[in-house]
Amino acid sequence: MLSYKSILLYSSLALQVQASLYHFTNPTTCCSLLHSEFHGGPSKVFSSIAPQYEALTFYWTPTAKVLPRCVFTPYNTNDVKKAVKLFARRNCQFAVRSGGHSYNPGWAGIKDGILISLGNMNQTTYDMNTKLATVEGGSRWTDVYGALLPYNVTVLGGRNSDLGVGGYLTGGGISFYANKEGFAADNIASVEIVLGDGTVINASRHHHPDLLRSIKGGSNNFGIITKFRLMTVNANGLFNGWYMRYPFASTDAYLAAAERYCKVGADEDTNSHIIFSASIVGTNPMTNVALMAYDGALDPLSPPSVLEPFFNGTVSSPTFQWFAPNGTIKSATDGLRDAQGSGNRYTMTTLSIHVKLSLLKQLREAWLLETALTENLQTTPGFLVQFAFQPVGKKWIAASEAKGGNSMGITKPLAIMWIQLRWDNESDDNKMLQYSRRLISKFESISARAGNPARFRYLNYGDRFHKNDIIPSYGSDNVKRLQRTKKRYDPDNVFGRLVPGGFKIPGY
Numbered sequence: 001m002l003s004y005k006s007i008l009l010y011s012s013l014a015l016q017v018q019a020s021l022y023h024f025t026n027p028t029t030c031c032s033l034l035h036s037e038f039h040g041g042p043s044k045v046f047s048s049i050a051p052q053y054e055a056l057t058f059y060w061t062p063t064a065k066v067l068p069r070c071v072f073t074p075y076n077t078n079d080v081k082k083a084v085k086l087f088a089r090r091n092c093q094f095a096v097r098s099g100g101h102s103y104n105p106g107w108a109g110i111k112d113g114i115l116i117s118l119g120n121m122n123q124t125t126y127d128m129n130t131k132l133a134t135v136e137g138g139s140r141w142t143d144v145y146g147a148l149l150p151y152n153v154t155v156l157g158g159r160n161s162d163l164g165v166g167g168y169l170t171g172g173g174i175s176f177y178a179n180k181e182g183f184a185a186d187n188i189a190s191v192e193i194v195l196g197d198g199t200v201i202n203a204s205r206h207h208h209p210d211l212l213r214s215i216k217g218g219s220n221n222f223g224i225i226t227k228f229r230l231m232t233v234n235a236n237g238l239f240n241g242w243y244m245r246y247p248f249a250s251t252d253a254y255l256a257a258a259e260r261y262c263k264v265g266a267d268e269d270t271n272s273h274i275i276f277s278a279s280i281v282g283t284n285p286m287t288n289v290a291l292m293a294y295d296g297a298l299d300p301l302s303p304p305s306v307l308e309p310f311f312n313g314t315v316s317s318p319t320f321q322w323f324a325p326n327g328t329i330k331s332a333t334d335g336l337r338d339a340q341g342s343g344n345r346y347t348m349t350t351l352s353i354h355v356k357l358s359l360l361k362q363l364r365e366a367w368l369l370e371t372a373l374t375e376n377l378q379t380t381p382g383f384l385v386q387f388a389f390q391p392v393g394k395k396w397i398a399a400s401e402a403k404g405g406n407s408m409g410i411t412k413p414l415a416i417m418w419i420q421l422r423w424d425n426e427s428d429d430n431k432m433l434q435y436s437r438r439l440i441s442k443f444e445s446i447s448a449r450a451g452n453p454a455r456f457r458y459l460n461y462g463d464r465f466h467k468n469d470i471i472p473s474y475g476s477d478n479v480k481r482l483q484r485t486k487k488r489y490d491p492d493n494v495f496g497r498l499v500p501g502g503f504k505i506p507g508y
């Protein structure tokens with residue numbers, strides 16, 4: 001029997017042979033074919049000299065920006081289908097973009113190819129009988145939450161409301177309801193998807209169940225999702241969001257309280273939600289920052305018991321700051337959107353750990369040391385680094401399983417950990433990217449040495465250097481299922497050979 005490693009090796013050889021067999025059509029020809037196909041209709045093609053081109057190629061971070069030969073803006077599924085058919089027939093390379101929040105260049109963009117920007121497909125409707133929301137694939141969460149508010153329901157979506165639904169949901173999706181309801185992707189009841197041969201199908205737990213499951217964490221590998229039908233949750237009460245900051249001197253107590261929350265707290269009270277982080281801005285000292293949210297009322301003088309250690313002095317010298325007092329999921333996520341404004345250079349990188357206080361301390365130390373020892377790092381204009389983690393507890397995993405499972409293969413509690421970096425100038429890209437690369441490989445060796453490392457890497461926080469590592473981190477059974485689904489639903493590998501961007505399934 002072939003080992004998992006040999007399957008990967010053969011798959012990659014097959015990929016190289018396959019690539020050399022294809023000849024891509026010149027993008028200018030592809031753009032003019034597209035233009036003739038859609039001339040006079042609502043869906044449009046914009047070349048680089050069109051006044052709209054600049055806005056259509058705006059990304060949340062300029063780090064992601066690459067310039068396509070033209071941008072196609074479909075208004076409906078039928079036009080997406082016609083375009084994909086044309087690209088497959090003529091071997092035109094393209095990219096798919098929903099909210100454009102990916103920070104990796106060429107993930108939701110393409111140099112010289114055609115960018116399909118789904119931004120005009122942004123409607124949300126709600127069916128009171130089925131309690132499902134239908135959300136078009138180019139929507140942003142702020143609009144989705146806004147459309148559902150009058151019904152007192154919401155869906156699991158971005159904590160920053162500016163994110164697009166397409167990339168977020170196909171990458172897994174961590175929402176404020178995750179401790180109770182699992183990944184946002186687990187709450188997809190069905191999707192309408194345009195496949196590589198232009199067929200449009202609906203995948204649900206009853207029809208094409210493997211395709212539905214594969215999409216949950218499978219990114220853009222199977223087709224373009226034009227509609228998501230999402231399970232809803234009640235949103236008739238208050239939703240609260242705030243930051244707790246603690247000075248450097250409180251770090252050990254902060255990490256100890258974080259360990260407890262990760263191991264039991266997140267399961268004890270699933271209305272609570274915490275991201276544990278620490279930030280360094282420029283040459284300032286490190287600050288511990290916990291981003292907290294509660295689905296329910298919050299009185300800072302009498303917090304829910306699971307949050308008490310963060311308020312009552314167990315972690316000393318807290319500073320409290322609201323970002324969404326007594327509001328809704330929309331006000332909370334709009335608050336974070338405004339706090340995390342666009343325009344900076346940016347990257348994230350990720351791994352997971354099985355939480356242990358000693359390991360958290362070692363990783364935190366390694367981060368501080370690497371930051372201090374990297375020459376001229378903190379004086380980089382606009383420098384900010386954030387070291388963050390949050391638990392995936394037993395109830396989160398059980399909710400994922402109960403709703404049909406996903407592709408990501410998390411079976412035991414862990415913490416997703418990430419490094420987030422911001423800076424101002426393109427000339428510092430290399431320095432910052434190399435620093436994040438060194439950090440993550442240090443973290444990998446530290447957590448391997450600590451024993452029982454977690455293999456999972458969260459796709460939505462993955463970086464370009466792990467293009468081919470994210471999906472393998474789901475484990476061999478999941479990779480095999482993804483490969484089977486790929487073979488069945490995209491046998492000509494349209495979304496591999498013609499869509500170069502994104503995290504790929506081994507062999508494609």
Ligand SMILES: Cc1cc2nc3c(=O)[nH]c(=O)nc-3n(C[C@H](O)[C@H](O)[C@H](O)COP(=O)(O)OP(=O)(O)OC[C@H]3O[C@@H](n4cnc5c(N)ncnc54)[C@H](O)[C@@H]3O)c2cc1C
Nearest residue numbers: 098099100101102108137159164166167168174220225502
């Ligand atoms: C400031 C910030 C905050 C974030 N907060 C969170 C968070 O709270 N939780 C979380 O889980 N993640 C978070 N993320 C990560 C985020 O989920 C990913 O960047 C995600 O890809 C954004 O979705 P998008 O639609 O805007 O992506 P895009 O950049 O548009 O696309 C990303 C990828 O998805 C593919 N894709 C997009 N739409 C479709 C579609 N309809 N069909 C098929 N493929 C498609 C694209 O081809 C591309 O490869 C955050 C990122 C940032 C920068």
